[in-house]
Amino acid sequence: MNLPEHFPFTVKPLPYPANSLSPWLDARTIKIHHDGHYTSYVKKLNDILKNYPQYQNLPLEALILKQAFLPSDIRNDIRKNAGGAYNHQLYFSSMIHPSKGKISSSFEQIVCDNFGSVKNLLHNLKEAAMSVFGSGYAYLASDMSGKMHILVLKNQETPIEQRLNPLLPIDVWEHAYYLQYQYHRERYIDSFCRLINWKEVEKNYYN
Structure with missing residues (x-):
């Protein structure tokens, strides 16, 4: 069993080569x-x-x-x-090359039970991310019963503060996308949705 990390905290290395998410990021x-x-x-x-x-x-x-x-x-x-x-x-x-991050049938069913379809979930996440004024996140989270929620959070707030389990964040601080997409936040969000590592999201759901 891995013990949780504490001070001094370390920067986790990228779990993939930096160029492996291109052309989306x-x-x-x-x-x-x-x-x-x-x-x-x-x-x-x-x-x-x-x-x-x-x-x-x-x-x-x-x-x-x-x-x-x-x-x-x-x-x-x-x-x-x-x-x-x-x-x-x-x-x-939460990101990986699209060829490696496909959703499992069992987790897809859980998503469908909550949102009707994966497409609906991504649509709702995109709407949440587009609605962030300034800096923040659109977050997929779950509660103790397993029900999923979409949150709009400011700055560096987290679902933890609402006693929810964080599953998937879309970072919409400008530094997450401006170098490549400038002010085209919607194009960045569409690209992010192509890169979702569903295996990681599923793992977070069951943690």
Whole structure:
């Protein structure tokens, strides 16, 4: 059994070559997003926690969930950077080349039970992602009964704060797509939907 990671947190390497998602997401966009933005959240989180040894044994999920118990002077920074590290980690693991990420028949049935079809789910996710004003995420999540929900979250909020199980995030911060798509967010979302690693989403559902 793998124990949850705690301080000092590490940047998870990309689970695929940076150029393997092209043409839907090019290598430059992926590398700057991963090596720059994601890495920055992890570094800032570690910089905060190095002065607070009493919280260094907490995994990311606990730091996000137990914000009310953190000192007020670091609470907001922990929320932003722990959330940023968590969301990016899940985002990168949620993508794969379309030839390798096909949905299983059993999980497709679960999606159909919740949304009628995979097509309907993707339509609803796209609408949620397009509705984000500014920076944030469209998130697929599930509750304790297994029912799925689509959330619109600002900045680096996570479904964990709503006691929901995160399954799949669409990052619509501009740094996720602007280098390749500029202001064409809809084209980026369509490309992301081609890249979904359904095996990973299914694994998250059963975790």
